[in-house]
Amino acid sequence: MTDNESVDDPPEPDPTETIEELRRSFWYGSRSNLSFKFLKDLPDAEFGDFLDELLTEVAATIDSGDPTGVIDTAYRWQIQGYTGHLGDPNDFPHRFDDVPINPLPKPLSECRVTLLTSSGHFVEGDDPKPFGIESMTQAEAEARIGDFLKEAPSLSSIPVDVDPAQLRVRHGGYPTDAVRSDHQVGLPIGHLADLAADGVIGALNPTAYSFVGAASQVRLKRQVAPEWADRLRNDGETDVVLLVPL
Amino acid sequence: MSVGHVQRAIEEAGIPTVSVYIRSFGHIPELMGLSRSLITRHPMGRPLGAPGDGKRQRSVVEAALALLESPTQTIVEFDETYRIESD
Numbered sequence: 001m002t003d004n005e006s007v008d009d010p011p012e013p014d015p016t017e018t019i020e021e022l023r024r025s026f027w028y029g030s031r032s033n034l035s036f037k038f039l040k041d042l043p044d045a046e047f048g049d050f051l052d053e054l055l056t057e058v059a060a061t062i063d064s065g066d067p068t069g070v071i072d073t074a075y076r077w078q079i080q081g082y083t084g085h086l087g088d089p090n091d092f093p094h095r096f097d098d099v100p101i102n103p104l105p106k107p108l109s110e111c112r113v114t115l116l117t118s119s120g121h122f123v124e125g126d127d128p129k130p131f132g133i134e135s136m137t138q139a140e141a142e143a144r145i146g147d148f149l150k151e152a153p154s155l156s157s158i159p160v161d162v163d164p165a166q167l168r169v170r171h172g173g174y175p176t177d178a179v180r181s182d183h184q185v186g187l188p189i190g191h192l193a194d195l196a197a198d199g200v201i202g203a204l205n206p207t208a209y210s211f212v213g214a215a216s217q218v219r220l221k222r223q224v225a226p227e228w229a230d231r232l233r234n235d236g237e238t239d240v241v242l243l244v245p246l
Numbered sequence: 247m248s249v250g251h252v253q254r255a256i257e258e259a260g261i262p263t264v265s266v267y268i269r270s271f272g273h274i275p276e277l278m279g280l281s282r283s284l285i286t287r288h289p290m291g292r293p294l295g296a297p298g299d300g301k302r303q304r305s306v307v308e309a310a311l312a313l314l315e316s317p318t319q320t321i322v323e324f325d326e327t328y329r330i331e332s333d
Contacts, residue, residue: 034290034291035289035290035291067330068329071289071328071330072327072328074289075269075287075288075289075328078270078289078290079269079270081270082270082271083270083272083273086273089277092277094247094250094251094277094278095277095278095279096254096277096278096279097279098279099279099280099281099319100254100257100258100279100281101257101262101281101282101317101318101319102257102260102261102262102281103262103317104262104314104315104317105262108311108312108314108315111314113311116249116252116256117249118248118249118252153248174290174291175290175291176291177291178291178292178296178297179291179297181297181298182297182298184294184300184303185291185292185293185294185295185296185297185303186291186293186294188294188303188304188307190300191300191303191304191307192307194304195304195307195308195311200308200311201311211248213248213249214248215248217247217248217251220248220251220252221251221255225251225252225254225255225256226255226258226259228252228255228256229252229255229256229258229259229261230259232256232259232261233259233260233261238261239261239262240261240262240263240264240311240314241253241256241261241262241263241264242263242264242265242266242307242310242311243249243252243253243256243263243264243265243266244249244265244266244293244294245248245249245250245265245266245267245271245293246291246293
């Protein structure tokens with residue numbers, strides 16, 4: 001991940017910009033686009049291949065009306081952007097060799113499930129107020145991504161029977177359009193309630209949790225995550241946890 | 247990585263967990279030593295499926311929960327490509 005660079009005000013596009021400057025402009029720059037910010041780190045030749053493939057698929061879509069090829073191209077290049085140049089696994093900054101794991105304490109059909117996501121959801125009237133700012137917009141969150149990445153995240157509680165119209169989402173690190181139009185893309189409280197009603201799971205914790213994943217990883221790991229884990233262990237509503245990152 | 251730290255901490259507190267990662271971040275469960283993860287072939291920002299595709303979203307959630315039955319580290323791919331379908 002490369003979200004740990006400082007962010008300045010987006011500069012105006014430079015008519016003489018280089019290919020590198022063009023690539024970087026998608027990463028919180030003048031052409032900021034959270035679905036394609038990975039272009040910043042693509043080698044120029046791969047950037048060219050991406051454009052070539054994308055434009056070919058766009059041209060095909062004009063006649064076919066079927067966007068499948070465009071979606072597939074975007075998907076494949078996102079994978080290339082995030083996994084194509086990982087380097088030595090030993091250099092991964094948050095690598096662990098052990099695997100903490102617990103067996104199910106009882107059948108899944110008897111387990112109480114807690115949902116915890118990093119989608120940045122909260123309920124209207126319960127704004128986590130990053131940096132003390134109430135009603136920060138998505139655009140402001142993107143502009144302050146560098147500040148978010150230095151702070152410990154806070155955990156928002158969401159009643160699972162909340163009126164979806166009261167749900168809000170704000171996250172400067174990923175494209176939020178899809179979860180904004182349908183919260184269950186990243187916060188599947190309705191599906192989990194249905195699975196409880198159908199007896200697939202025993203019950204759903206009446207409180208779901210969400211935080212903004214773009215945060216200080218060190219503070220999250222050392223301080224916040226263990227506190228949240230203790231909270232879940234002590235709440236009496238949790239046998240298992242489903243986590244959904246975004 | 248954020249959810250990885252939280253997932254590890256919850257397992258360390260004695261609670262079984264499962265996570266859903268998109269393919270672009272599908273390397274993280276292995277590198278971070280996560281207990282159980284389902285990898286979806288979805289674009290960024292759509293971990294469970296397309297907006298309005300409740301059928302796919304529920305299938306992904308159900309497939310992820312089923313991984314909880316495994317007592318050992320389990321990282322598997324949800325075997326369907328992304329499509330835009332509405333209920």
